[in-house]
Amino acid sequence: MKALAPGTVIFHRYRGYGVITAVNLLTGWISARFGNEARTLDLNLSSDEVQFADGEAILFRRAPPDRMPHARLMAVVRELHRAGYQKLYLYSWPKPSGLHWRWHLFTGPRDWMQRSWREGWYGSGADYIFNPVMGWGDQPGASTEELVHALARFDPQGLAQALGRDEDHSAWFAQVCDALLPGYMYSLDMARAPGAPLTEMPPVPVVPVRANLKPYSGPTIAWPPGWAGLWSQPHILPPATQSVPTAG
Known part of the structure; x- marks a missing residue:
């Protein structure tokens, strides 16, 4: 481009x-x-x-861009799962305002509540609608393959942590992608009324990623493997590591 x-x-x-x-x-x-x-x-x-000047046409996309990058991220994760990077997980949830949606890719152990954070592997739809890139050196409108290569160049050490088998999760994710893409995303948010307890295993919320799409009416989406009961646990960020200088 x-x-x-x-x-x-x-x-x-x-x-x-x-x-x-x-x-x-x-x-x-x-x-x-x-x-x-x-x-x-x-x-x-x-x-x-x-x-x-070399004769290549300049084409402008008339269709409005996605409001959220989650569908593109789902396609990236599915391709990486197929390539053997099955320890890669996509978490998505709404911001407190409810106006935009956050996303987070993480690798390594499948711990949804105490997941690890890597710089550049998370973002918000509030930023994406003004600058539709993931932050990996990718370009707006990049294909799934281009996004995969951009992520691999951006953080090869981080992506290496996703190499391994997690067959039950990758099978669940493939089924979700077949049901939702390209117009919808899943959310792992557990909505509840103020002061009310969390509902045991409600349907997974599904949200359109483009304007003027009808509400999702497809098959019910199951929660990811290993998710049962996790929403009752608080998500506590790991403490920051500090280095204490020693006298030499």
Whole structure:
């Protein structure tokens, strides 16, 4: 994916070669100069057939982006499970405001409440809608394969911890992906009324990741293996490690 920014040389079949002076990727409009230093021309990337200088078409995605990255993350996790990295888990839950959803990938032991944290392996939909990347050096709109390679380059040591077998979880995850993708995500949040006890094994919440999608009406999603009873335990972050200097 080439960069599209002011200074990029482009080609237009009626105007010839020009230089971009302004870009608005939110609307898909650019301004460009074609031989006249004092005059710019506004072009729409969706309809004006603008190309890079080497002839590659510049395509603008008209469809609105996902509000949340969870479906893309689910596809990444499923591919890594197929490749033998089955000790990789995706936890998702809403922010306290309920307006956005958080996500967290973790590796190693399957401990949902005391899961380990690695920098860059978690995020929020509140950030994603303005900058739709995962934070691994990936690009907006990257394919599942590209996201997998970006994660592997970003933290190969962390990904190595996911190498191993967890067949019951990977089978559960594959079934969930088949039922939900590409339009829906699961949440491991256990909603309850204030002061009320947690319900024993309620249905797993399912949430659409795109606007204008109907509420999920597919098969009931089971909780992940090893989850029974875990929601009654508090999630306590592990204490920060401190190094104490010693006299030499």
